[in-house]
Amino acid sequence: MGGFHVRRLSRREFLRVAGLTAGATLLAACAPAPAPAKPAEAPQPAPEQPIKLELWTFVNTHARWFRSMAEDYKKEKNPNFELNVTEIAYSDMHDKAQIALQAGGVGAPDLVDIEQGRFGGFLRGTGDPGLVDLTDWLKEGGYMEKLVASREALYTYQGKTYGVEHALCPVVLYYRADIFEEAGIDVSQIETWDDFISVGKDLVTDDVKLLLFPEHDVLLRSRGADWFDADGNVTLDSELSIETMEWILALRDKHGVADPGPEGNGSKYSTTWYGVLKEGKYLAVMGADWYAGFLKDNVPELSGKWKAIPLPAFEKGGLRTSCHGGTGNCIVKYSKYVDEAWNFMQYSMLSVEGNVRRYEMTNLFPPFIPAMDNPRLRKPEEYFGGQVLGELFAELGPTVPPQYQSPYRAELNSNISALWVDIFQGNIKPADAFKQVADEIRKVMAEEGAV
Amino acid sequence: MGRWQRRLAPYLFISPFFIGYAVFFLYPVAYAFYLSFFKQVGIGSQPSFVGLGNYIKLLHDAKFVKSVFNTTYYAAGSVFVIIPAALALGLAFNTPRLPLREFFRLFFFTPLITSGVVVAIIFGLVFNQPYGLINNYILEPLGLPKLGWLLDPKLVMPSIILLGLWRYTGVNALYFLAGLQNIPPEIQEAAAIDGANRWQVFRYITLPMLRPTLLFVIIIAIIGSYNLFAEPYLLTGAEGGPNNAGLFMTMYLYLNGFRYLKFGYTAAIGYALTIIILILSLVQLRLLGAFRED
Numbered sequence: 001m002g003g004f005h006v007r008r009l010s011r012r013e014f015l016r017v018a019g020l021t022a023g024a025t026l027l028a029a030c031a032p033a034p035a036p037a038k039p040a041e042a043p044q045p046a047p048e049q050p051i052k053l054e055l056w057t058f059v060n061t062h063a064r065w066f067r068s069m070a071e072d073y074k075k076e077k078n079p080n081f082e083l084n085v086t087e088i089a090y091s092d093m094h095d096k097a098q099i100a101l102q103a104g105g106v107g108a109p110d111l112v113d114i115e116q117g118r119f120g121g122f123l124r125g126t127g128d129p130g131l132v133d134l135t136d137w138l139k140e141g142g143y144m145e146k147l148v149a150s151r152e153a154l155y156t157y158q159g160k161t162y163g164v165e166h167a168l169c170p171v172v173l174y175y176r177a178d179i180f181e182e183a184g185i186d187v188s189q190i191e192t193w194d195d196f197i198s199v200g201k202d203l204v205t206d207d208v209k210l211l212l213f214p215e216h217d218v219l220l221r222s223r224g225a226d227w228f229d230a231d232g233n234v235t236l237d238s239e240l241s242i243e244t245m246e247w248i249l250a251l252r253d254k255h256g257v258a259d260p261g262p263e264g265n266g267s268k269y270s271t272t273w274y275g276v277l278k279e280g281k282y283l284a285v286m287g288a289d290w291y292a293g294f295l296k297d298n299v300p301e302l303s304g305k306w307k308a309i310p311l312p313a314f315e316k317g318g319l320r321t322s323c324h325g326g327t328g329n330c331i332v333k334y335s336k337y338v339d340e341a342w343n344f345m346q347y348s349m350l351s352v353e354g355n356v357r358r359y360e361m362t363n364l365f366p367p368f369i370p371a372m373d374n375p376r377l378r379k380p381e382e383y384f385g386g387q388v389l390g391e392l393f394a395e396l397g398p399t400v401p402p403q404y405q406s407p408y409r410a411e412l413n414s415n416i417s418a419l420w421v422d423i424f425q426g427n428i429k430p431a432d433a434f435k436q437v438a439d440e441i442r443k444v445m446a447e448e449g450a451v
Numbered sequence: 452m453g454r455w456q457r458r459l460a461p462y463l464f465i466s467p468f469f470i471g472y473a474v475f476f477l478y479p480v481a482y483a484f485y486l487s488f489f490k491q492v493g494i495g496s497q498p499s500f501v502g503l504g505n506y507i508k509l510l511h512d513a514k515f516v517k518s519v520f521n522t523t524y525y526a527a528g529s530v531f532v533i534i535p536a537a538l539a540l541g542l543a544f545n546t547p548r549l550p551l552r553e554f555f556r557l558f559f560f561t562p563l564i565t566s567g568v569v570v571a572i573i574f575g576l577v578f579n580q581p582y583g584l585i586n587n588y589i590l591e592p593l594g595l596p597k598l599g600w601l602l603d604p605k606l607v608m609p610s611i612i613l614l615g616l617w618r619y620t621g622v623n624a625l626y627f628l629a630g631l632q633n634i635p636p637e638i639q640e641a642a643a644i645d646g647a648n649r650w651q652v653f654r655y656i657t658l659p660m661l662r663p664t665l666l667f668v669i670i671i672a673i674i675g676s677y678n679l680f681a682e683p684y685l686l687t688g689a690e691g692g693p694n695n696a697g698l699f700m701t702m703y704l705y706l707n708g709f710r711y712l713k714f715g716y717t718a719a720i721g722y723a724l725t726i727i728i729l730i731l732s733l734v735q736l737r738l739l740g741a742f743r744e745d
Contacts, residue, residue: 091689095709102494102712124712125493262581264602265693272579407493411711414690421602421693448492 051340052082054109058093059327061293061362062113062166068357069348077347081340094118101130105334110341114163116154116326116403121410123157125448131162132331132338138164143350148367150402155328157405163328164349167290167364170396171218171322174295175284177307177385179203193312196284197255203283210257212273213248213266213424214286215324220244221401222322223314228406234445236412237431237438245423245430260424274298286311288324289393293363296383303383310396321396323403365393372397412441487718498715505719515720517695518703519727521608525683525699526676526731528612529619530669537620537668541627542653556628559621567618571685574614575601578686601687604696611683611697618682619675623668630664631657666739670732677728680705700724 057063063085070083086109088096093113098121100108108130114122122129138144138161144152148168155163173196180187183203190196200210217227220241227236235241251258260266262276268285276282277299285291295306310320329349331341348354355366356374366372377390406412415437422428487505489498509515543549544556562570577584578600586597600610634657642652658665680701683691689706691698700720708717 091710095705098494098712099709102714121710121712122494125491125496127493128495130494264580264599272582275582414706414710417688418690418693418695418698422604427694 050080050082051078051337052084053111053335053337053341053344055083055085055111055113056088056093056097056109057085057113058088058090058115059113059290059362060087061290061297061364062327063087065358065361066348068361069354070344073344073347077343078340081344083344090115094121098122101332101334105130105332108332108334110332110335110337111345112330112332113166113327114155114330116328116405117413118410119155119163119328120405120407122162123405123407124410125407127158127407129157129162129330130333132333132335132342133160133162134164134331134342135159135161137342141346141350146350146369148369148397148400150323150400151326151367154326154403154405155330157407163330164345165367166327166329166349166358167288167325168367168393168397168400169288169290169323169326170365170393170400171222171286171288171311171324172308172392172396173284173311174287174291174306174308176280176302176305178305179280179283187307187309190309190312192316192318193314196312197251197257200283201255201257204257207281209259209282211251211284211286212268212282213251213258213260215266216241216245216248218286218322218324219248221403222311222319224319224401226404227412228404228409230402230404232404232406232408234408234412234438234441236416236441237434242431242434245434249424249426249430260420264424265421266424269294278302289363289365289389290325292381292384292389296363304385306384307387308384308389308392310392319399319401321399321401323400326403359390363389365390365397408441408445411444412437415440483718483721486715487722489715491714493712496712496714501715505716506723508716509719509723514695514698515700515703515723518691518698518700519723521691521696521698522677522679522700524608525611525615525679526673528608529615529672529676532612533616533619534623534668534672536616537623538627540620540624541631544624544628545631556625559624561621562618563622565618567681568685570614570618571682574610574617574682575686578610601692601697604692604694607687607692607696611686614682614686615676615679619672623672626664626668627661630661634660662739666735669739670735673731673735674728677701677724677731700727 055066057066066083066085070081070085073083074081094115097108097112097114100106101122112131119129122131138147143164147165151165151168152161154165155161175187177187180200180203185199187199190199197210204210220226223240223244225235225238225240227234227241229235248258252260261268262272262281263270267273268287268291277285278301287294292308295302311322313320329345331338331345335341350368352368352371352374355368355371356376358364359366359371359377360379365377371377372394377394378388379390380386380388416433419428419433419437423430423433486498488500488502490501490504491498540559544552546552549555576582580586580597580599580602583600585600590597598606600606638660639652639656642656647655678701679699683697683699684702684705686692687697689702689710691702701724704717704720704724707713707720
């Protein structure tokens with residue numbers, strides 16, 4: 001009994017000592033990590049050692065292009081260079097990247113593609129996204145004048161540019177040329193949405209719709225407004241915005257030519273959507289340059305049957321395009337190889353060859369001005385019935401409207417996305433839904449002292 | 452010295468687990484509690500003390516309240532739909548002369564060993580409105596309209612419970628089977644000889660003797676329901692689909708923490724979740740008499 005008592009005491013003692021030791025270790029672990037060394041001062045490894053960079057992207061077309069550029073970079077510039085391109089699904093990649101940056105770069109890649117709709121979220125709070133500020137390098141290299149300024153604005157905050165845009169993102173209307181031509185419709189006569197509806201109306205049957213509901217924010221930008229204004233104020237519930245949404249609903253309710261797609265949520269990226277597209281149940285879809293690549297990848301069966309025209313305008317003489325999406329390539333400031341990453345970025349994102357090849361592989365029209373006139377961007381496209389899409393994109397390019405970045409864009413997107421189905425089904429009026437979300441975001445902004 | 456070593460040795464052998472436990476569980480749990488009293492938003496931000504501010508904000512957050520409602524809806528489905536189904540299945544498994552008994556046990560257990568991600572993706576196709584299995588092969592042949600399982604806010608939670616029914620009934624049935632096999636057949640036989648019919652045997656002998664199993668299954672089901680994430684996230688999207696109809700508490704936690712980077716607020720959601728589970732578990736234990744001495 002006594003022996004047992006002694007043993008119990010020593011066990012307790014042991015636990016106390018163990019607890020203290022573990023506690024001390026934990027406390028050491030909780031201490032904030034030392035500030036990362038400035039990227040430029042990071043020691044560069046000996047040249048013989050292979051330099052392995054990790055790049056994250058969420059688009060398979062981007063991944064293909066990056067791999068191709070990395071192969072040539074290895075051949076031409078640095079034989080020790082290796083780029084591992086990891087494709088991760090859209091939401092997951094952005095969530096993971098944010099968390100890796102918040103964790104001081106633990107598990108973060110060296111280079112990362114960040115979509116403009118999510119970029120704002122990286123600026124939330126401190127305004128320092130954990131990415132390398134490229135401003136000085138872009139200025140020194142003379143790249144600022146070569147890049148379309150309204151596109152770079154998406155990745156610029158408080159005068160610091162953190163990313164280089166992949167695409168100009170001019171929006172056009174893709175349509176089933178085979179069916180339009182068979183019906184004898186001359187698309188060159190289409191100038192406004194009213195024109196489009198009146199000529200396309202006859203093609204609509206019970207089973208076939210003329211158009212998928214166009215995305216609200218994209219249409220709104222073609223009318224010169226957006227969900228945020230240039231100063232970062234929420235303008236989702238502006239009169240023009242509400243009217244634009246009502247106009248979209250009228251496409252179904254008044255004209256009977258469009259609907260929110262097979263899943264009722266307006267998605268144009270799901271397998272279900274591509275399925276009905278293959279069956280010929282929709283004859284047109286609004287999309288940016290990159291959507292041409294999506295069509296090729298996901299609906300190869302309809303090769304040769306599509307063509308594109310400039311986006312119809314709301315009024316005669318109105319803007320014939322908009323901008324949709326965009327993705328910036330960024331360097332993580334915790335990377336061991338910031339200089340090498342910048343070199344690769346110049347070789348791929350900031351070169352004529354890189355931009356031209358990207359168009360060939362992905363249909364992303366370059367936001368890089370020296371590449372815009374390249375003859376390789378003027379090749380007829382088999383998928384689009386021999387049409388030279390590059391000509392159309394180049395023609396619309398200079399008129400692409402700006403889009404304003406906000407640290408609250410990601411949360412606004414997230415909140416409004418839960419309401420689309422209700423808006424489409426008429427359960428909530430556009431004015432009420434937009435007011436609700438706009439107020440939610442204004443409240444968050446006020447709480448975080450952003451106003 | 453030798454004695455010390457001998458005494459220390461067992462602790463050293465088990466220490467890898469406890470060190471891992473402390474670093475990856477105890478520390479985050481304690482730190483999250485601390486963080487729940489702070490406001491911290493965004494990459495590279497520092498926490499600032501707000502006291503109970505986050506918890507008070509939660510009570511006024513309509514989306515949080517909705518997520519509590521949705522999660523409780525699912526938990527109720529789990530307790531009142533999935534568990535009775537599992538009990539029925541467990542009784543069937545226990546029938547001595549059931550042909551292919553082993554096969555059925557395995558058959559109903561396999562959904563659990565499949566990854567939740569795969570299950571959610573497959574069920575996304577099952578519930579699909581134009582092309583889905585249920586609408587095209589069950590409802591349409593019966594002349595019923597195709598339902599928007601994941602589109603109609605009223606149908607989103609029933610859809611997720613259907614998924615849960617498919618996935619979790621089998622494993623719960625196995626728990627019940629284990630409990631049933633612990634009941635000595637003599638007692639049931641004695642009752643039968645005394646003139647009890649099958650329902651009476653079940654109601655007055657089998658069910659009371661299954662109480663410990665029932666208690667275990669219900670508590671595990673409730674904890675599992677409140678922690679469910681992968682299936683609703685993948686089936687309905689991070690926001691829980693139309694009108695946040697499928698937004699679970701874990702998903703709201705994920706949205707705030709991993710998408711909006713509101714770390715302090717997220718920690719408070721985590722603790723609210725813990726408190727709810729704790730209260731429900733205590734109520735369960737009390738209702739089913741776990742504290743009763745007998």
